[in-house]
């Protein structure tokens with residue numbers, strides 16, 4: 001079985017990664033996370049138009065950082081794609097993957113399983129196997145299918161609490177991760193030539209306590225999205241960041257669904273996915289029967305308000321996970337990465353010392 005610190009020598013155990021939040025996680029945050037001994041991802045999403053410029057910036061920034069130089073010809077950040085965008089995205093991405101050889105591609109939300117196989121095979125071919133394959137899944141069945149068909153290096157196991165998009169039906173991390181671990185271990189034991197992927201946990205991890213829990217469940221590393229929204233390096237409006245800092249009790253103040261995609265016009269997601277965001281006026285009005293047409297009109301008017309458009313009593317989309325109440329202050333992406341990693345180690349060793 002691969003070892004993440006061996007594959008990514010600049011990283012420290014346990015691996016802390018920043019999720020490839022589309023157009024929010026760009027080269028700036030990705031490099032800061034990697035500089036702090038984690039792995040940062042650039043969220044290219046469904047359209048490759050920003051990919052070359054961001055990879056280029058990441059390359060330049062990494063070349064100025066002693067710990068990130070000379071990484072065996074790989075760029076020490078990853079790149080995330082939304083596969084429902086189709087094969088055009090793959091065609092556009094491949095020459096850039098070949099040129100920059102990022103540390104990982106993070107594949108998410110295919111419309112059919114064959115897409116994952118095409119991305120995996122062609123990425124490995126053009127990068128000579130230097131770019132690792134990470135696939136984000138949320139069910140045991142998907143974990144088994146992806147392991148069989150793609151032999152990924154990493155399965156990102158995303159639980160129900162995750163911010164942004166995920167499966168509308170899936171379990172939380174506490175039952176999901178060990179069940180995936182057991183099922184994938186059994187499959188790889190049965191089929192001797194099938195390497196077991198590393199498991200990286202995602203969904204509801206906001207601090208060292210959540211990270212320590214994920215490690216005890218069988219993860220080799222963790223990914224956060226929502227927590228990094230409160231870093232100055234995340235490419236979001238102040239109004240969005242303030243709404244994240246203000247929200248609490250996310251089990252009741254956030255929900256996963258399709259309303260915000262419908263209002264924003266991002267309706268290409270496969271049916272089984274929804275986006276988790278903070279509930280606001282758009283949601284309340286829809287629940288009380290406002291027509292979609294009127295809701296959209298008000299949404300577009302709110303866009304024009306800028307920062308004032310976000311908040312509990314406003315209308316704009318605030319994608320965030322149910323752990324949002326634990327995000328209480330703005331901190332640099334590097335400090336978040338280091339703090340979560342060191343707190344997790346400290347918690348685990350203090351528990352071990354009492355056994």
Ligand SMILES: Cc1cc2nc3c(=O)[nH]c(=O)nc-3n(C[C@H](O)[C@H](O)[C@H](O)COP(=O)(O)O)c2cc1C
Nearest residue numbers: 019021022108162163164203204224225226319321
């Ligand atoms: C605002 C936001 C945008 C996201 N965008 C993407 C994306 O474009 N691609 C992707 O694979 N995951 C995306 N995610 C999901 C993350 O990769 C990850 O699974 C999630 O953030 C983990 O849960 P957490 O938010 O509780 O930390 C997004 C998450 C958030 C909060």
